[in-house]
Amino acid sequence: MLQPLTDADARARLAEFPDAVVGAAGNPITVSVPPAKWAEFAAFAKDVLGCRFFSFMSAVDWKEEGLEVIAWVDNSEGGFSLLMKTRLGAGVSGCPSLVPVYRGANWMERECFDMFGIQFEGHPDLRRMLLPEDWVGHPLLKSYAVDTPYPPYR
Amino acid sequence: MEIKRPVPVVPAPVWKTFKDLQEWEALHKERPDRGDKVASAFETLTEGIHSFPGGFIVTTPADAFLNWARKSSCWPVTFGLACCAIEMMATFASRFDVERLGMVPWASPRHSDLMIISGTVTIKMAPMLLRIYDQMPDPKWAVSMGSCSNSGGPFRHGYHVVKGVDRVIPVDVYVPGCPPPPESLLNGLLLLQEQISHFRQTGKRAAPSPKVD
Numbered sequence: 001m002l003q004p005l006t007d008a009d010a011r012a013r014l015a016e017f018p019d020a021v022v023g024a025a026g027n028p029i030t031v032s033v034p035p036a037k038w039a040e041f042a043a044f045a046k047d048v049l050g051c052r053f054f055s056f057m058s059a060v061d062w063k064e065e066g067l068e069v070i071a072w073v074d075n076s077e078g079g080f081s082l083l084m085k086t087r088l089g090a091g092v093s094g095c096p097s098l099v100p101v102y103r104g105a106n107w108m109e110r111e112c113f114d115m116f117g118i119q120f121e122g123h124p125d126l127r128r129m130l131l132p133e134d135w136v137g138h139p140l141l142k143s144y145a146v147d148t149p150y151p152p153y154r
Numbered sequence: 155m156e157i158k159r160p161v162p163v164v165p166a167p168v169w170k171t172f173k174d175l176q177e178w179e180a181l182h183k184e185r186p187d188r189g190d191k192v193a194s195a196f197e198t199l200t201e202g203i204h205s206f207p208g209g210f211i212v213t214t215p216a217d218a219f220l221n222w223a224r225k226s227s228c229w230p231v232t233f234g235l236a237c238c239a240i241e242m243m244a245t246f247a248s249r250f251d252v253e254r255l256g257m258v259p260w261a262s263p264r265h266s267d268l269m270i271i272s273g274t275v276t277i278k279m280a281p282m283l284l285r286i287y288d289q290m291p292d293p294k295w296a297v298s299m300g301s302c303s304n305s306g307g308p309f310r311h312g313y314h315v316v317k318g319v320d321r322v323i324p325v326d327v328y329v330p331g332c333p334p335p336p337e338s339l340l341n342g343l344l345l346l347q348e349q350i351s352h353f354r355q356t357g358k359r360a361a362p363s364p365k366v367d
Contacts, residue, residue: 131314132278139313146311 004077010049017044028072028081035069035086039096039122042071042084046101051075051082054104059116061142066090067116071098071105088118097122115140217353224267224293225350226256231266233286236273238300238333245336245343252343263289268346270339271325274302274309275316287323295350297342298325301332308332 005013010029014022019037023030033041045051051073060068067088074081088095097120098105109120110129117138120126128135137144230252234242245252246259260266263286275283287296298319301307306317316322326349329342 130278144313146313 005050005075005080006078007080010075010078010080010082013048016048017041023083028083030083030085032085032087035088035092035095038069038084038086039098039101042073042098042101045073045082045084049075049082050078054098054102054108055081057098057105057108057112059112059118059140061116061140062087063142064090066092067118069095069112069118071108073102093117094119094121096120099123114138117141218351221351221353224353225347227258228256228268228295228347228350229258229260229266230268230270230297231263231286231290232259232261233263233269234272235275235279235283236300236302238272238302241333241336241339242270242272242299245339250336250340252340255343255347257343263287264291266290267293268295268297269323270297270299271303271319271323272299272333274307275319275322276314277316278314280316280319280322283319284322293353295326295346296323297327297329297339297346299329299339299342300334301330304328304330 007027007029011022011025014020014029014031017033017037019033020041021032023032031041031045053074053076055072055074057069057071060070062068065087069086069088071084072081073084086095093116095118097109099109099120100122106124107129109118109123110125110127112118113120113123113126114129114131115138127133131139234240244250246257252259257268263269267290269287269290271283287294296319298304302309302315303319306312306315309315310317319325327342327346329338331338334342
């Protein structure tokens with residue numbers, strides 16, 4: 001039986017992916033990739049690094065700098081985690097979907113779309129997750145006005 | 155993979171039951187007639203007797219008796235929304251024991267007279283709350299428990315919280331606190347009993363206080 005990858009092994013193997021920018025030492029391994037390589041890197045993380053558990057996904061609104069999508073995947077055999085980040089750039093809200101790689105990303109990406117309005121390209125069913133279907137706007141964006149009226153309850 | 159700007163999609167409004175705030179406010183001023191035949195017949199009868207000379211001699215003891223009966227068996231519907239529901243359960247339990255006031259927590263809105271809104275009312279939950287409230291037979295009362303249902307509380311400036319449950323249903327007693335301890339809720343329920351004992355007619359209640367924001 002193959003020995004599971006350790007944290008150090010995974011860091012060494014990350015050199016195989018040229019576009020990945022690896023962060024400082026420690027757990028989790030923080031990796032930034034360009035959005036065009038997002039799905040490709042997710043497949044790399046799943047197949048090569050063995051991070052088969054999709055933990056969660058979210059996004060950060062950096063205002064003028066645009067949105068940043070983050071995803072956390074775990075290698076439970078090796079006991080390390082991988083924090084994937086991608087900066088979408090100013091004014092861009094399209095991002096490749098991870099659903100073809102991780103099925104667990106389905107609802108997370110729906111929630112991300114719900115809260116940040118990120119259009120995940122390749123997602124099979126991109127609808128609102130938590131808010132009502134008729135909601136206008138995406139409330140976790142910094143540009144969403146506090147106390148936006150919502151009739152009939154305001 | 156090519157990154158494209160999304161096409162903005164403006165969804166159609168679904169809140170079709172109320173067209174605008176004015177209609178909602180007009181409905182909010184007075185409890186709507188939801189077709190309770192018994193209550194309206196009782197009201198007509200009471201009005202008829204009361205308008206007769208000296209009729210108040212009949213209606214006043216009758217009202218007093220009926221209100222005594224109403225306040226002595228005011229069953230709250232078992233309905234908890236958030237952390238206030240824990241305090242509500244403590245109030246229902248043996249230490250504070252609202253059953254000695256005749257309040258039996260009942261797991262059906264159709265047999266209940268009182269709704270204790272115990273917790274944060276989200277915009278998504280408000281239609282369900284209104285639906286449960288509509289299922290309760292008249293006469294019915296509502297106690298708003300805690301800051302969240304009074305005014306939105308700490309979540310008032312959130313995107314998802316109704317800024318006070320009185321924007322959804324009429325409220326009789328507001329219990330402050332975050333959460334209110336069982337003593338506070340008990341005090342509120344005693345105030346509600348006091349209010350029920352002065353309940354004069356079915357179907358009418360005072361206009362809510364004007365909104366300042």
